[in-house]
Amino acid sequence: MAARLLGPLHEKFIPPSFADDPEVLRRARLVTSFGILGSFFGLAYALFYLVLEHYWGASIVVLCSAAVAFVPAILRRTKSLSKAGNLYAFVLLSGFFALCWVEGGMHGHALAWLGSVPLCALLLVDRSAAGRWGIVSLFCVATVVGVEFLGISPPITYRKEWHVLITAIGYLGLVLFMLLLGMIFESGRREAFEKMQLAMAKLEAANMDLTRLNMEKNEFLGIAAHDLKNPLTVVMGLSEHLTMQSLPPEKTLRFAEMISREARRMRELITNLLDLNAIESGKMNFTPRVIELGNLTHRLIENYQKRAEDKQIQILFQPTKPGTIWADESAILQVLENLFSNALKFSPQGKRIFLNLDEKAGIVEWRVRDEGPGISAADQGKLFQRFSKLSARPTGGESSNGLGLSIVRRLVAAMGGTISCESEPGNGASFIVHFPAHRGEGI
Numbered sequence: 001m002a003a004r005l006l007g008p009l010h011e012k013f014i015p016p017s018f019a020d021d022p023e024v025l026r027r028a029r030l031v032t033s034f035g036i037l038g039s040f041f042g043l044a045y046a047l048f049y050l051v052l053e054h055y056w057g058a059s060i061v062v063l064c065s066a067a068v069a070f071v072p073a074i075l076r077r078t079k080s081l082s083k084a085g086n087l088y089a090f091v092l093l094s095g096f097f098a099l100c101w102v103e104g105g106m107h108g109h110a111l112a113w114l115g116s117v118p119l120c121a122l123l124l125v126d127r128s129a130a131g132r133w134g135i136v137s138l139f140c141v142a143t144v145v146g147v148e149f150l151g152i153s154p155p156i157t158y159r160k161e162w163h164v165l166i167t168a169i170g171y172l173g174l175v176l177f178m179l180l181l182g183m184i185f186e187s188g189r190r191e192a193f194e195k196m197q198l199a200m201a202k203l204e205a206a207n208m209d210l211t212r213l214n215m216e217k218n219e220f221l222g223i224a225a226h227d228l229k230n231p232l233t234v235v236m237g238l239s240e241h242l243t244m245q246s247l248p249p250e251k252t253l254r255f256a257e258m259i260s261r262e263a264r265r266m267r268e269l270i271t272n273l274l275d276l277n278a279i280e281s282g283k284m285n286f287t288p289r290v291i292e293l294g295n296l297t298h299r300l301i302e303n304y305q306k307r308a309e310d311k312q313i314q315i316l317f318q319p320t321k322p323g324t325i326w327a328d329e330s331a332i333l334q335v336l337e338n339l340f341s342n343a344l345k346f347s348p349q350g351k352r353i354f355l356n357l358d359e360k361a362g363i364v365e366w367r368v369r370d371e372g373p374g375i376s377a378a379d380q381g382k383l384f385q386r387f388s389k390l391s392a393r394p395t396g397g398e399s400s401n402g403l404g405l406s407i408v409r410r411l412v413a414a415m416g417g418t419i420s421c422e423s424e425p426g427n428g429a430s431f432i433v434h435f436p437a438h439r440g441e442g443i
Helices: 018-021 021-049 055-078 081-099 110-114 118-124 127-149 160-244 249-280 293-310 328-343 375-380 404-414
Strands: 290-291 314-317 324-328 352-360 363-369 418-423 429-436
Touching: 018 021, 018 110, 021 055, 021 081, 021 118, 021 160, 055 081, 081 110, 081 118, 081 127, 110 118, 110 127, 110 160, 118 127, 118 160, 160 249, 290 293, 293 314, 293 328, 293 352, 293 363, 324 328, 324 429, 328 352, 328 363, 328 404, 328 429, 375 429
Parallel strands: 314 352
Antiparallel strands: 290 324, 352 363, 363 429, 418 429
């Protein structure tokens, strides 16, 4: 708490390079806080001494306070915590030892202050420094006490009627000084501990993410290998049939069509894998421009008209607005194609597909609805996950690798849109894409 009361004042004296090491930064804050609080503490004592006409004591405390106040500046210049901490110890030891000789030696309070020097060295420097200053402090105490045994009593340089008050305030000040020092140290220690806990939590979260990603990678590779193995086996088997024996032309043509279909299936899977990797690694490049979803949807219908006719599916599209957005045309077309091809895949023979385009409150809505088996609540929960396999299956033998909707969701999000699904088992499914409407020229 004491360190926080100083605000950003002590931060001005901490070298910027110390910010790279949390422990060094903690000790630097302790050193600078000690200097600032110590100087104010000393000046308060100096004023107290001046009021009681204790001029020798006031002079010593003023000199020591000035030296203590100057140490943070030395720290910033030298970038040495050891030098700053040892300088504090030297100033304190010199000041308290000098006070002993103007306040009655072992009969004054300054002798007790000498005992605080090793503790200050321990907190500000390290254990070895505390040991060295402990020996020096012990020598100084022994000197002050020893002269008494020789019959030499250091003088009291203030009026004797103030002796009890000065001694009492001296001991009270020692208690307060040690309390403030402890509060500064504890504040720094707690802050360092909280940062360590935060770092450990982040590390644990990162490890969990790595574990999850590794599991996803293994699952990803396993599913991809499995989905590639099946069509590859078909292609190899049919190829062997074509090369090992003479086949009727109609059978050769059927085998060639099957090989072409399985090859397209493998290419689709590999393309989806590459697209998904590009999106998740941030390597997907977008070139946004003004796009009218109405025109793009008409192109889409033309491209898929033959496949729709093969399943006797009627496509109904009646846009109410042109649906102008600012997006990447290739990515938007991939989104619409995926959603529309899914509607074709899961629509039984002779059904209808409804396409709607509207704009409300600055939001363009593109919707595709089929009359297929619908999507259960359980399937909707995993609808946009990678390799999600739904209970409903394509109605015309089409392939489905479970990557399309995952790619769609990422593409839509990357262009600032949203996607959702509405469905009840047995009543078909609707996929709705929302994008901000484009106003004026693109940025």
